[in-house]
Amino acid sequence: xxxxxxxxxxxxxxxxxxxxxxxxxxxxxxxxxxxxxxxxxxxxxxxxxxxxxxxxxxxxxxxxxxxxxxxxxxxxxxxxxxxxxxxxxxxxxxxxxxxxxxxxxxxxxxxxxxxxxxxxxxxxxxxxxxxxxxxxxxxxxxxxxxxxxxxxxxxxxxxxxxxxxxxxxxxxxxxxxxxxxxxxxxxxxxxxxxxxxxxxxxxxxxx
Amino acid sequence: xxxxxxxxxxxxxxxxxxxxxxxxxxxxxxxxxxxxxxxxxxxxxxxxxxxxxxxxxxxxxxxxxxxxxxxxxxxxxxxxxxxxxxxxxxxxxxxxxxxxxxxxxxxxxxxxxxxxxxxxxxxxxxxxxxxxxxxxxxxxxxxxxxxxxxxxxxxxxxxxxxxxxxxxxxxxxxxxxxxxxxxxxxxxxxxxxxxxxxxxxxxxxxxxxxxxxxxxxx
Numbered sequence: 001x002x003x004x005x006x007x008x009x010x011x012x013x014x015x016x017x018x019x020x021x022x023x024x025x026x027x028x029x030x031x032x033x034x035x036x037x038x039x040x041x042x043x044x045x046x047x048x049x050x051x052x053x054x055x056x057x058x059x060x061x062x063x064x065x066x067x068x069x070x071x072x073x074x075x076x077x078x079x080x081x082x083x084x085x086x087x088x089x090x091x092x093x094x095x096x097x098x099x100x101x102x103x104x105x106x107x108x109x110x111x112x113x114x115x116x117x118x119x120x121x122x123x124x125x126x127x128x129x130x131x132x133x134x135x136x137x138x139x140x141x142x143x144x145x146x147x148x149x150x151x152x153x154x155x156x157x158x159x160x161x162x163x164x165x166x167x168x169x170x171x172x173x174x175x176x177x178x179x180x181x182x183x184x185x186x187x188x189x190x191x192x193x194x195x196x197x198x199x200x201x202x203x204x205x206x207x
Numbered sequence: 208x209x210x211x212x213x214x215x216x217x218x219x220x221x222x223x224x225x226x227x228x229x230x231x232x233x234x235x236x237x238x239x240x241x242x243x244x245x246x247x248x249x250x251x252x253x254x255x256x257x258x259x260x261x262x263x264x265x266x267x268x269x270x271x272x273x274x275x276x277x278x279x280x281x282x283x284x285x286x287x288x289x290x291x292x293x294x295x296x297x298x299x300x301x302x303x304x305x306x307x308x309x310x311x312x313x314x315x316x317x318x319x320x321x322x323x324x325x326x327x328x329x330x331x332x333x334x335x336x337x338x339x340x341x342x343x344x345x346x347x348x349x350x351x352x353x354x355x356x357x358x359x360x361x362x363x364x365x366x367x368x369x370x371x372x373x374x375x376x377x378x379x380x381x382x383x384x385x386x387x388x389x390x391x392x393x394x395x396x397x398x399x400x401x402x403x404x405x406x407x408x409x410x411x412x413x414x415x416x417x418x419x420x421x422x423x424x425x
Contacts, residue, residue, distance in 0.1 A: 032245040032390055036326040039238045083300050086323040087293035094286055121285030121332070127242050130324045134317040179406035183238050184398040191394025198391060 014148040017141070021152025024201040027128050028160035029194040034128035038157075039186055042165045047119055049165060053158035055100065055116070055123035057151070060132060063089075063096035064150035067133035068143050075137065089133040090125070097124040128157055163193060219415055227349040230412075233327055234357040235404045240327035244358050245393040247318035251374045254362025256307055258355035260319060264299045265328050265354075266347040268292040272332070273343035281335055288332040292323045327354055361397060368396070 027033040041052060070088050075081045097120065104116050123129075132153045136146040167189045176185055223230040233239045240261075248254040272284075272291045279287045303312060303319070312319065322328060327350070331338065338346075366372055369388030371379040386392035 030390060032242045032394075033321075035241040035245065036239050039241070040326075083297045086296050086320040087290075090289045090293040090323065094290065097286065117282060121282065125285045125289040125324050125329060126326075127321050127324055131242075131317060131321055134320060138317065177402070179402040179409065180398070184402040184405070187238075187241075187394050187398035187401065191391050191398065194391035194394060195386075198389070 010144055014144055017145045017148030018152035018155070021149045022156040022159065023197065026156040026160060026197060027131065027153045028157060028164075029190065029197050031131065033131040034126050034157060035190070037122065037126050037128070038161060038164060039183060041161065042168045042186070043182075047122070049158075049161050051116055051119050052123055053154070053161055055104075055120055056128065056157060057154035058100045058103065059093065059096045059120075059124050059129055060150045060154045061147070062099050063093045063129060063133060064136065064146050065143065066092040066095055067137060068141075068146045071137040085134070086130065089130055092133065093124050093129050096129075097121070100124075128153065164190060167193075223412070225349075227346070227353040228356060229353075230408055232353045232357060232404070233330075233350050234354055235401050237330075239330060240325050240354050240358075241397070242321060242325060243315075243318045244361050244397065245390050247315050248358050248362040248365065248393075249369065249388050250314075250366040250372075251359065251363040252311070253314055254358045256303070256311060256315060257319070257322070257358055258351075259306060260299055260303055260322060261327070261354055261358075262348075262351040263302065264292060264295055264322055265351040266344065267295045267298075268328055269331060269338075269343045269347035270340055271295070273338040273340055276332070277337055284332040285329065288329045289324055292328050296320065296323050361393070361400065364396060364400070365393060368392075 021027070025031065028035055028038060041047060041049060067089055070092055075085065075088060078084070101117065101120060104113055104120070108116060132150055136149055141149060164186065168186060171181075171185045171189065180188070225231075227233060231237075234241070234244065243257050248257060268288065268291050272288045275287050275291060276284050300319075331343075363373060365387045366374070367378065368384040369382055369386070369392065371377060371382040382388075384392070387396055
């Protein structure tokens with residue numbers, strides 16, 4: 001029985017961290033990670049949001065364990081870790097970049113790959129990926145918690161993308177004053193959604 | 208008719224195209240570098256620290272990556288730019304530890320290392336054209352200054368509204384708008400600032416167009 005209990009509590013812990021990352025600590029609405037990319041993405045008709053979200057999830061899930069092991073075996077005991085932290089994590093995401101690139105090439109072959117590959121650099125080198133690696137390592141998450149948090153962050157980002165895209169569509173309104181049209185209206189909208197999230201989680205100012 | 212004014216008009220257009228401080232501010236017009244502005248720039252001091260970090264990071268990354276990008280395949284240019292900025296960050300962090308105390312740097316949390324992959328530093332890799340080193344340097348400097356100006360304005364406003372202080376000096380007892388210290392308030396504040404800024408830019412541009420139209424009789 002005790003093994004079952006262990007498995008159950010591990011699964012529960014994984015999903016708890018995923019849910020925390022989706023809602024209470026949403027990458028976009030509470031930490032503003034990757035907002036610059038998001039506001040461009042919702043305007044850009046050349047880049048599909050679904051492709052971006054799928055690639056972000058793939059890169060996130062590959063880079064999170066790499067970041068975890070890099071932290072445990074190297075960074076944690078290294079005296080000058082504050083200096084090389086971004087370099088180590090950028091290299092982790094670079095490894096994830098090549099793994100995902102290979103996966104895309106194998107799975108989609110020549111048919112879909114030319115459409116997907118241009119999006120990959122944007123989905124890899126952004127604040128959302130690096131931010132997740134930083135948060136999970138500085139807060140000393142276990143591997144299970146790290147994976148849950150990484151999955152949750154990607155889902156949270158995809159959710160934010162859907163919410164902002166829908167908001168953007170409804171903000172195409174001639175009654176909006178000219179200077180507010182476009183970027184300012186979108187930011188105002190994100191601000192109000194962020195406020196709504198504080199409504200049920202409370203605001204934690206740790207970052 | 209004063210013919211010299213036509214030259215002024217041409218140079219006005221050229222200047223507005225090249226300007227990154229006011230007319231094409233990277234934050235206000237393109238929405239780059241929002242993460243540090245919205246979360247970390249809660250006080251003017253934080254904003255100043257982030258500006259001090261961004262200026263060398265952006266300029267050096269852009270210049271070095273412009274050279275390295277000549278030798279790399281276009282699809283891997285994002286990698287070139289990110290690794291370059293992560294290496295430059297080692298030097299920038301050293302500079303920051305000399306200028307500010309560890310307690311001050313801790314206030315920035317993960318937003319100081321996150322500058323490495325911020326679109327304001329990496330944006331250029333998305334364009335396929337290669338960049339001349341001199342252009343990379345001059346554009347890097349003005350883009351960084353435009354960012355520094357905006358983050359200092361937002362940081363100052365948020366400190367006054369959210370804490371009733373400026374650069375650590377208490378001005379009023381009760382903060383007029385405490386929400387400004389939170390990310391949600393910062394989104395709203397930045398949106399209003401952006402709209403005001405864009406409104407002024409559009410008015411100036413329209414005015415110049417109008418004057419030009421009157422002079423040329425269009």
